[in-house]
Amino acid sequence: MLTNKETALLDAAGELIREKGMIALNMSDVHKKAGYSRAAQYQSFSDKNSLLAALCMRELVENTTAIEAQRYKELSGDFTVVIRPVVYDYLKLSDRLMIDSAFSQMLASVESLPDVEEFSFLKQGFAFLHAERLKAK
Numbered sequence: 001m002l003t004n005k006e007t008a009l010l011d012a013a014g015e016l017i018r019e020k021g022m023i024a025l026n027m028s029d030v031h032k033k034a035g036y037s038r039a040a041q042y043q044s045f046s047d048k049n050s051l052l053a054a055l056c057m058r059e060l061v062e063n064t065t066a067i068e069a070q071r072y073k074e075l076s077g078d079f080t081v082v083i084r085p086v087v088y089d090y091l092k093l094s095d096r097l098m099i100d101s102a103f104s105q106m107l108a109s110v111e112s113l114p115d116v117e118e119f120s121f122l123k124q125g126f127a128f129l130h131a132e133r134l135k136a137k
Helices: 004-020 028-033 039-046 048-068 093-111 116-137
Strands: none
Touching: 004 028, 004 048, 028 039, 028 048, 028 093, 039 048, 048 093
16 A cells, blocks of 8 residues: 555656656656655655556556456556566566566456457557567566
């Protein structure tokens, strides 16, 4: 479970990424936008990669929960790009293991969705990500 500080930092980072893009994300902007000190930010997220991993984890968990509760309109894919090998390979082992576990749960949830047009893009996207991850290993 995330603390209020971690939630605020992730929310701020998400907004900044949506505004400027993932490459332009600057860690000093995150803590300022969230209203925390730089030291407080680094207590929670040691670097940009750990912040991106946390955003990805939060999204995977929220999406898995939404699918299981059949709240499909809540699904999002803003930060799942972090699991792509280009970014994933730069994460710490502990973050990669967490993401692997969450991705596996999300993939199982996505694969259990009905075979209807509404979910075809989501299913194809996760099948592609899964295949890409298998090739990279």
